[in-house]
Amino acid sequence: MIEDLAYKLVKVTESAALAAYKLAGSGDEKKADQVSVDAMRMVLNSMEVNGTIVIGEGERDKAPMLYIGEKVGTGSGPEIDIAVDPLEGTTICAHYKQGAMSVLAAAKRGNFLHAPDVYMEKIAVGKNLPEGVVSLKNSIEKNLENLAKAKKCKASDLTVTILNRKTHNELIEKIRKLGARIKLIDDGDIAAVVSLINGNHDMYIGIGGAPEGVLAAAALSSIGAQMEGRLVLDTDQLRERAKNLNIHDPEKIYTVKDMAGGESVFIATGVTSGELMDGVKFSHNTYSTSSLIILPNKLIKLQTTQNLS
Numbered sequence: 661m662i663e664d665l666a667y668k669l670v671k672v673t674e675s676a677a678l679a680a681y682k683l684a685g686s687g688d689e690k691k692a693d694q695v696s697v698d699a700m701r702m703v704l705n706s707m708e709v710n711g712t713i714v715i716g717e718g719e720r721d722k723a724p725m726l727y728i729g730e731k732v733g734t735g736s737g738p739e740i741d742i743a744v745d746p747l748e749g750t751t752i753c754a755h756y757k758q759g760a761m762s763v764l765a766a767a768k769r770g771n772f773l774h775a776p777d778v779y780m781e782k783i784a785v786g787k788n789l790p791e792g793v794v795s796l797k798n799s800i801e802k803n804l805e806n807l808a809k810a811k812k813c814k815a816s817d818l819t820v821t822i823l824n825r826k827t828h829n830e831l832i833e834k835i836r837k838l839g840a841r842i843k844l845i846d847d848g849d850i851a852a853v854v855s856l857i858n859g860n861h862d863m864y865i866g867i868g869g870a871p872e873g874v875l876a877a878a879a880l881s882s883i884g885a886q887m888e889g890r891l892v893l894d895t896d897q898l899r900e901r902a903k904n905l906n907i908h909d910p911e912k913i914y915t916v917k918d919m920a921g922g923e924s925v926f927i928a929t930g931v932t933s934g935e936l937m938d939g940v941k942f943s944h945n946t947y948s949t950s951s952l953i954i955l956p957n958k959l960i961k962l963q964t965t966q967n968l969s
Contacts (some may be wrong), residue, residue: 665738666925666953668763673929674949675962676680676700676762681940685756692753696762697725699731704787709733714772714785715743715871739769743875749848756939759848759934765878767924771873773914774905775891778898780870784880785863785885786856794863796888796913800834807863815839817956819861821852837873853887853926854879855935858961867892879926879954887916926954937961938945
């Protein structure tokens with residue numbers, strides 16, 4: 661069922677990516693985000709599924725974005741929970757930089773962590789590594805030591821990806837002192853985490869969005885990679901928001917299976933070309949899209965070409 665569903669859901673991300681691409685380089689982040697949301701919602705609502713958005717833009721009444729709790733689909737068909745980021749990398753798209761994409765994950769009802777739209781500490785590594793080789797419980801020194809040992813290399817041979825944020829300055833300094841290479845990214849931490857499957861880098865670490873964490877976990881869970889996340893609930897207001905989603909332990913460390921349990925599908929379609937896939941391309945009267953579909957123990961790269969209508 662999940663694989664059949666995946667090939668239907670890829671139409672959702674393709675539509676959102678195409679809409680966003682038309683505003684690539686426009687400098688208008690909000691409009692690019694909005695058109696991708698509108699396109700995604702329209703295709704989702706045409707599908708024969710009984711879907712609920714569990715990772716989206718926050719719980720709001722009649723929100724212009726796809727919001728947590730929103731019902732999508734015709735109401736008939738399988739009951740599924742859906743996590744979305746219609747335009748991952750709004751700034752990337754608006755400035756026509758590499759790596760913007762449209763992302764969706766789906767699973768049977770109840771299989772995704774219903775994370776509030778807050779920040780999350782994250783650490784992730786690829787597959788074929790000992791369970792628990794890295795953890796948010798460990799110091800960065802211990803994590804790099806364990807990872808180097810598991811990969812039979814030196815810490816100086818490792819590459820760590822991290823968002824280029826002031827809050828990470830101390831962490832960046834520690835990693836560099838340990839000799840590891842750092843790959844700084846401006847945006848797009850879903851792509852950074854998921855690209856661990858390509859072996860382009862060895863570890864992702866740092867603070868990013870919790871919704872993006874759950875989406876990335878859906879990809880890693882299916883292929884046996886590892887990830888941990890801890891919500892950043894450092895104010896009473898944030899803790900209260902979390903309680904509304906039945907999250908009562910602000911210090912809980914979530915494993916990849918806690919965030920995306922059971923069978924799930926992860927789908928991403930490129931808006932602009934990046935590490936994972938090519939972006940939208942136009943040629944004469946046709947356009948092509950490049951998508952990545954990750955299913956349990958299966959990775960599919962899909963190229964679609966269609967006539968412009």
